[in-house]
Amino acid sequence: GAVVSQHPSRVICKSGTSVKIECRSLDFQATTMFWYRQFPKKSLMLMATSNEGSKATYEQGVEKDKFLINHASLTLSTLTVTSAHPEDSSFYICSVLLSRDIWHNSPLHFGNGTRLTVT
Amino acid sequence: GQQLNQSPQSMFIQEGEDVSMNCTSSSIFNTWLWYKQDPGEGPVLLIALYKAGELTSNGRLTAQFGITRKDSFLNISASIPSDVGIYFCAGQEYGNKLVFGAGTILRVKS
Numbered sequence: 323g324a325v326v327s328q329h330p331s332r333v334i335c336k337s338g339t340s341v342k343i344e345c346r347s348l349d350f351q352a353t354t355m356f357w358y359r360q361f362p363k364k365s366l367m368l369m370a371t372s373n374e375g376s377k378a379t380y381e382q383g384v385e386k387d388k389f390l391i392n393h394a395s396l397t398l399s400t401l402t403v404t405s406a407h408p409e410d411s412s413f414y415i416c417s418v419l420l421s422r423d424i425w426h427n428s429p430l431h432f433g434n435g436t437r438l439t440v441t
Numbered sequence: 442g443q444q445l446n447q448s449p450q451s452m453f454i455q456e457g458e459d460v461s462m463n464c465t466s467s468s469i470f471n472t473w474l475w476y477k478q479d480p481g482e483g484p485v486l487l488i489a490l491y492k493a494g495e496l497t498s499n500g501r502l503t504a505q506f507g508i509t510r511k512d513s514f515l516n517i518s519a520s521i522p523s524d525v526g527i528y529f530c531a532g533q534e535y536g537n538k539l540v541f542g543a544g545t546i547l548r549v550k551s
Contacts, residue, residue: 328483354537365529365541366484415483419537430539432476432483 325350326418328433335406335440343401343436345416351396354419356430357389359412366415372399406440413437447530447542454520455550462528462545463514470532473506473513474539478527487528488515522551 327346335341345355354373358366370391372378378391388410390402403410417430447464454460464473472491476484488499490506490513497504503516513530530542 326483331481356538363544363546365543366539367541368538371538413481417483417539430537432485434483435481437481 325420325431326416326433328416328436330436331434332437333439335438337407337440338405340402340404341406341438343403343414343416343438345399345401345418345433347397347418347420350420352399352418352420353396355393355399356417356419357391357399357401358415358417360415360435361412369401369414403438406438408440411438411440445530445532445540445542447545449545450543451546451548453548453550456520456522458520460517460520460524460547461514462530463512464530464532464542465512466532466540467511468532468540469510470534470540471510472533473504474531474533475502475504475513475515476529476531478529478544480526484529517547520547520549522549525549 327348329344333341356371357369359369360366368381369384370378370380372391372393374393374396380386393399413435415435416433445464445466474489475487477487478484488497488504493510494508495506501518506513525548527544527546529544531539533539
């Protein structure tokens with residue numbers, strides 16, 4: 323069954339508004355969650371690494387004030403796209419490292435993604 | 442950001458044919474992963490490789506972790522229409538971050 327639930331699957335918002343995307347780990351705790359962005363027909367690019375109870379680590383070139391990440395609990399991380407612009411339109415995908423797998427490299431489980439369209 | 446070199450970029454094959462794709466990197470990875478992504482969905486793990494030289498199968502899929510730890514290949518035998526999609530290789534770094542290849546778009550002609 324699904325390990326990760328991502329919501330919403332699609333969202334359309336007006337330019338200047340903010341959008342929140344949720345990523346939930348089902349059944350298991352997740353100490354670390356990763357947020358990726360994917361442009362059409364392109365690969366996944368890591369935006370940030372989110373650890374429960376601490377500040378997210380952003381990849382180079384990703385604006386932390388634009389893409390706010392909150393990992394408030396062991397099963398939930400949120401990505402908020404603030405003051406969205408049309409160029410923020412993209413497919414955002416979260417992935418989860420389960421606490422049970424933390425001591426060895428384990429394949430990450432992915433959510434089904436969120437298609438954001440900013441008009 | 443860093444990417445792996447994945448090839449081919451796309452393939453259009455006849456149903457029943459075998460498929461091969463590969464990834465190379467200038468960096469060493471401890472884990473290689475292969476994912477498949479259908480349109481509008483997140484990647485789904487196909488095969489995980491943990492040891493250099495490891496050859497692993499999952500049904501019609503076979504993948505190998507190169508001895509140098511800088512490359513991997515994925516083979517699909519006897520392709521079927523539902524194999525269509527985008528296949529990504531990924532190397533796993535320290536801290537469990539994934540570095541993805543650019544993807545191989547597979548189309549199958551029935």
